[in-house]
Amino acid sequence: MRRITMRAEVLEALSKLPHELSQALKPMMTAPGFDASLSPEEFQHLMAVSQLSDAELRIQLLSIAAAYSIASISNFYVGAIARGTSGRLYFGANMEFESTSMSQTVHAEQSAISHAWLKGEEGISDITVNYSPCGHCRQFMNELSTAQSLVVQLPERTPKALQEYLPESFGPTDLGITDLLLSDKTHDLQLDSEDALLTAACQAADKSHAPYSKNFAGVALRAKDGRIFSGMYAENAAFNPSLPPLQVAMIHMNMADYPLSEITEAALVEQKSAPVSLLADTQTTLETFSPDLQLAYAAI
Ligand SMILES: [Zn+2]
Incomplete structure (x- = not known):
């Protein structure tokens, strides 16, 4: 369940979208069950009313994703949209934490991918980001169950495979690992606790x-x-x-x-x-x- 109020940055990003898109998206985003993701049907509906292509619509929606950014150190607001293999699209944004080390930072791609994972996705088919993925994120994405087929979409760029962004990559298989990120698995962990x-x-x-x-x-x-x-x-x-x-x-x-x-x-x-x-x-x-x-x- 979502809370009643939505943060001001998200509402502002929504109001700045092209009129038809904003009008069609608003009831989805203000519905009680909205969880910063869109079903394939909702996405298709938005494509129809906005007359945008699949990639154009994802790029338009990046401003909504970036509105979830917490970037008080860099003031650099990154948004990402990961599409799970189910077809559902998940928003993500970078997060920075003051008073701790830089290594604690979350990148937007990591946010969108983890968001999809948290909601049960077992692979990512494409990811759309408002800035070119940094080396850290290219490596993070190379761990995915779908790393060999993952497509990266940037504004004003043709879509490219992750492997084009990360040539001669190093990944799990180089360490003999076949169990990849987001692939469905459990470890039979048990904890005897009432907490x-x-x-x-x-x-x-x-x-x-x-x-x-x-x-x-x-x-x-x-x-x-x-x-x-x-x-x-x-x-x-x-x-x-x-x-x-x-x-x-x-x-x-x-x-x-x-x-x-x-x-x-x-x-x-x-x-x-x-x-x-x-x-x-x-x-x-x-x-x-x-x-x-x-x-x-x-x-x-
Ligand atoms: Zn990054």
């Missing part, structure tokens, strides 16, 4: 992508109104572009139009036998929102 937040974090960990460290990890965040947002860990063959589960949970919250200042509690579940730990980074980043924020932790 709803820890249970949600464990369920997220069960769906995580951690073939390198085997640190199957998940985070769950509780908002002021009680709603829980979870996030799965997404490792990468090049290690550094890995996206921590806290970031995926924050993407979940941001795309549901919840301010991160409304995080009241958090939980992290990870593997006690893994050679890496996400505990220190998760704690440090959460403390920037509130020094008193309680992090429940289970190493299983």
